[in-house]
Amino acid sequence: KINSPLEAYKYLPQTNCGECGEATCMAFASKLIDRSGKTSDCPPLVKEKKFAKKLAELDRLLAPEIRQVTIGAGEKAVNIGGDDVLYRHKLTFFNKTKMFFDVADNMEEAALVARVKQIAGYKKFYVGRNLLLDGVAIRAVSNDPVKFAAAVKKVAEVGIPMIFCSFNPAVLKAGLEAAKDKNPLLYAANKDNWKEIGELALEYKVPVVVSAFNDLDALKTLAKTFAEAGIKDIVLDPGTYPTGKGLKDTFTNFLKIRRAGIMGDTEIAYPIMALPFTAWMAGIADPVSASYWETVMASVFTIRYGDIMILHSMEPYATMPEVHLAETIYTDPRSPVAVDSKMYKVGNPTADSPVLFTTNFALTYYTVESDLSSNGIDCWLLAVNTDGIGVEAAVAGGQLTADKVKDAFDKAGFDLKTAVNHNTVITPGLAARLQGDLEDKLGASVKVGPMDSGRLPGWMEKNWPP
Numbered sequence: 001k002i003n004s005p006l007e008a009y010k011y012l013p014q015t016n017c018g019e020c021g022e023a024t025c026m027a028f029a030s031k032l033i034d035r036s037g038k039t040s041d042c043p044p045l046v047k048e049k050k051f052a053k054k055l056a057e058l059d060r061l062l063a064p065e066i067r068q069v070t071i072g073a074g075e076k077a078v079n080i081g082g083d084d085v086l087y088r089h090k091l092t093f094f095n096k097t098k099m100f101f102d103v104a105d106n107m108e109e110a111a112l113v114a115r116v117k118q119i120a121g122y123k124k125f126y127v128g129r130n131l132l133l134d135g136v137a138i139r140a141v142s143n144d145p146v147k148f149a150a151a152v153k154k155v156a157e158v159g160i161p162m163i164f165c166s167f168n169p170a171v172l173k174a175g176l177e178a179a180k181d182k183n184p185l186l187y188a189a190n191k192d193n194w195k196e197i198g199e200l201a202l203e204y205k206v207p208v209v210v211s212a213f214n215d216l217d218a219l220k221t222l223a224k225t226f227a228e229a230g231i232k233d234i235v236l237d238p239g240t241y242p243t244g245k246g247l248k249d250t251f252t253n254f255l256k257i258r259r260a261g262i263m264g265d266t267e268i269a270y271p272i273m274a275l276p277f278t279a280w281m282a283g284i285a286d287p288v289s290a291s292y293w294e295t296v297m298a299s300v301f302t303i304r305y306g307d308i309m310i311l312h313s314m315e316p317y318a319t320m321p322e323v324h325l326a327e328t329i330y331t332d333p334r335s336p337v338a339v340d341s342k343m344y345k346v347g348n349p350t351a352d353s354p355v356l357f358t359t360n361f362a363l364t365y366y367t368v369e370s371d372l373s374s375n376g377i378d379c380w381l382l383a384v385n386t387d388g389i390g391v392e393a394a395v396a397g398g399q400l401t402a403d404k405v406k407d408a409f410d411k412a413g414f415d416l417k418t419a420v421n422h423n424t425v426i427t428p429g430l431a432a433r434l435q436g437d438l439e440d441k442l443g444a445s446v447k448v449g450p451m452d453s454g455r456l457p458g459w460m461e462k463n464w465p466p
């Protein structure tokens with residue numbers, strides 16, 4: 001394993017040809033180490049035969065501690081695993097927890113298709129991006145290969161990654177025949193069926209879950225047996241218990257597996273599956289309560305170290321916290337989420353409309369934008385480049401100054417004296433201390449807005465027009 005650009009540099013052609021888009025091989029080596037670049041981005045290394053050995057060795061040395069496994073095929077395929085650290089702040093977590101929602105092969109066809117379309121079409125806009133669900137897990141409730149294959153065909157038509165859920169090899173084989181080249185994840189091989197399921201994984205070249213409930217030695221033995229048979233894409237299911245000591249054991253198992261994998265135990269260095277929707281929850285009469293506990297479990301194992309999970313409740317109060325939490329935990333701490341620094345139109349602003357500014361930290365920008373647009377306030381909103389830092393911290397840290405605001409207006413080509421007819425700017429309340437400097441630099445009247453953008457509508461009623 002290599003951890004420094006200097007070590008990676010030794011394996012590169014060292015010609016500084018620039019074909020990778022970097023000025024030097026050393027700069028490219030840095031990208032390899034922080035995983036913003038791949039060896040395949042260096043054409044000479046890939047194309048020239050004399051570098052073949054170095055390329056193979058470099059790929060081996062750069063491989064993440066936890067194996068990355070791909071599920072599905074084509075554009076919608078998803079990756080799980082691929083992590084190198086136990087704690088996010090040490091680098092970042094890669095490959096956000098993937099959320100597959102279940103259907104059963106004994107559902108009425110119309111209901112099955114409707115649920116699959118609901119899963120595939122799920123979209124939640126959040127700080128400039130759409131949060132999506134990742135795939136469909138098909139439960140072989142019928143235990144009938146023909147019925148299971150029919151359900152698989154229906155789901156496959158939607159073109160979304162799939163997990164096939166059955167301990168019956170004949171059922172899984174029927175599913176694999178019905179969805180050739182779709183690269184589904186097989187769930188699962190256990191102590192009773194491992195031989196047949198292992199053969200299926202090898203024959204169809206698909207990833208597979210090995211499952212041993214609350215028995216890490218058995219889980220490791222299964223994974224080792226599969227790896228020795230040539231199966232590389234393995235996912236671990238140590239069992240998920242929802243309550244009491246069982247929950248504590250489950251949590252401890254997840255920690256032990258991930259710690260061992262990161263510390264170099266390659267026999268167990270695979271992604272982990274969590275199953276937040278359990279038989280216990282299925283027995284809860286009140287569906288809201290069942291959804292609540294499912295979401296609690298999903299949250300626990302998003303934080304510690306579930307790479308993929310099968311979920312059931314599609315209620316917004318279940319899915320929204322799940323997708324938001326995964327997005328938050330897997331945000332790269334090395335680069336704050338930022339929007340482009342420029343002048344944005346909110347609604348249909350005119351020369352009479354107010355002009356506001358905020359920072360380019362995505363969470364701040366979209367909060368302000370949403371508070372304005374949802375209240376029908378047409379205006380001009382300037383996002384000032386503060387390296388993705390929020391208003392209060394940016395003022396304290398010197399990333400948000402009168403000079404920076406002036407610079408942002410200039411770069412946006414927005415002249416307050418000609419673009420609007422009031423020559424007035426509204427500053428965030430948290431940047432009130434910039435008011436005097438801003439008036440000097442901008443040559444404009446500066447009004448101090450509220451501390452919280454949620455109060456902008458009320459503030460506008462009292463203070464606008466100026």
Ligand code: SF4
Nearest residue numbers: 017018020025028042
């Ligand atoms: Fe170096 Fe390869 Fe980049 Fe050329 S393409 S500069 S050889 S890393």
